[in-house]
Amino acid sequence: MNFESELKKGRFAVGECARCHRVSWPPSESCSNCFGELVWRQVREPGIIIECSAIDGKAFAMAEFEGMIRILGSTSEKNLEPGQKVKITSCDFDQTPKFTFAMV
Ligand SMILES: [Zn+2]
Structure with a gap:
């Protein structure tokens, strides 16, 4: 594992x-x-949004879990803001880790 x-x-x-x-x-x-x-x-959820941005209409966010684990993911949420609690809705590995987040 x-x-x-x-x-x-x-x-x-x-x-x-x-x-x-x-x-x-x-x-x-x-x-x-x-x-x-x-x-x-x-990992223990929820995580907290550290920053978010949009590229070509797609939203991306950096989220922090357990106060130290920072991961970058995509999201379909329109109103994410720093401080918002999120959970991981999917993850995969394709050359690099892939995550998607949703608001809790
Ligand atoms: Zn040790």
Whole structure:
């Protein structure tokens, strides 16, 4: 189980260290703090919008989860603003991680 394979199944998983309980972000093979073994689990929602923008009529947003995990995603929401709570409605991996967000 790892970050990419979980994304392809539509699950956004993060690796939490079994020893020091820190989440390793960006994803890595072992804990970036103590090199301990990672336990993969679902990210905790909701996240918070950090910034949003629109390119060619499509809306994109940077969202932060668990106070440290920042991911870029697309959204069909028209009125997203920084501070808005969002959940991940889909995720995939196609060369890079792909996420979509919706308001909570
Ligand atoms: Zn650790």
